[in-house]
Amino acid sequence: MGGISRRDLLALLGKGALALAVWGVSPPGVFGSLGPGGGGHHRARHWASAVTGGGNCRLCHDPSEGLKGAYEHPAGLVRCLLCPHRCVLLPGQRGRCRARMNVDGELVSLVYGRPVAVHTDPIEKKPFYHFLPGAAAFSLATAGCPLSCPFCQNWQISQARPEDHPVAYTAPETLVRTASAEGDPVIAFTYNEPTVFFEYMVDTAREARRRGIRGVLISCGYINDAPLKELCSVLSAIKIDLKGYSETFYRDVCKAELKPVLKTIKTVARSGVHLEIVNLVVPTLNDSDAMIRGLADWVHGEVGPDVPLHFSRFHPDYRMRHLPPTPVRVLERARAVAMERGLRYVYVGNVPNHPGNHTYCPSCKKVLISRVGFFVLENNVTDGRCRFCRRKIAGVWA
DSSP, rough: OOOOOOHHHHHHHHHHHHHHHTTTOOOGTTTTTTTTTTBBBBOOOOOEEEETTTTTTGGGGGGOOOOSSSOOTTTEEEESSSSSSEEEEOTTOOOSSSEEEEETTTTEEEEETSEEEEEEGGGGTTTOBSSTTTEEEEEOOOOOSSOOTOOOOTTHHHHHHHHHSOOOOOHHHHHHHHHHHTOOSEEEEEESGGGGGGHHHHHHHHHHHHOEEEEEEOOOOOHHHHHHHHHHHHOEEEEEEEOOSSSHHHHIIIIHHHHHHHHHHHHHHHHHEEEEEEEOTTTTTTTHHHHHHHHHHHHHHHTTTSSOEEEEEEOOOOTTSOOOOOHHEEEEHHHHHHHHTTTTTEEESTTTGGGGSSSSOTTTTTTEEEEEETTEEEOEEEEEEETTTHHHHOSSSS
């Protein structure tokens, strides 16, 4: 079968949205019956129940819970093991991400094959600054997220239910054919939290790899170890949003925990998959010098000085419209602190034309990659080395 253009793909999605809106499908059955082929519910992975575990509760419960013996659970109860929330669901209930649901004692994905946003972006927009500079990234998202950040920039889809954006079924092969036809070397899973469409992402990334297209993930990092390791086996790069170096900040603001995110970052770093980290600096919430120092020290000590770290500017949105944009001087101070503490590649993000957008050689200090907004003006990295002094520069350059 030949390729399909992005315009045709968007038209296909739109037709599906119209059809579902006209028929007014009810939420529990919004996507029909089980099975990926026809676009219905898709059986999820990484979950457990008393039935699937043969009555062994320890397959479902964390060892820290200190279980002894066996327990009797309500019929059809399942526990999702995709993310650290470990949602326990009765039939008909959804997880906190809103994208996974217990249907008759089986956990299913409500978003498999249901991209609600499809665009082609510069790879720098993700942001990846040390991974194929200037590359076009075929980008997609579904609805849903396990976190509840009040400053989310994509809240219209991340905080939505799948039925809020009804679209036609789109197979992984269709996405990859479209990216290939447009000559995009990268497929990016982005905008919402892509781990909620784990099964769709894995199938798409595997098909992309077969066609020589690299898959990249833009994530909050809130995922358990087993599914994360599977993602690392099919992806080429992962960017993690480390939202603040504080347990209190994560619990009170994001309704999550910090430790699982730190563990994710270390796992990705050990896997050999290219890693970059972003910290969105939100005024009064995570912009203290102590938090910035703690974050920089942790990155340096746990994953090393060569991992690119981006301090990005917050813009008022969603439930944080009362806060001002991050002062540029705060981002500059964060960058300076991180570099003083030994990090070699630190960036100022969401401030177009700022000198902190550029990549500099740690040895000769010359500009290696010059950027304006999300676009590369000059690239002086040759065969992975500085063109001027020949120092090796961390990243994926070809």
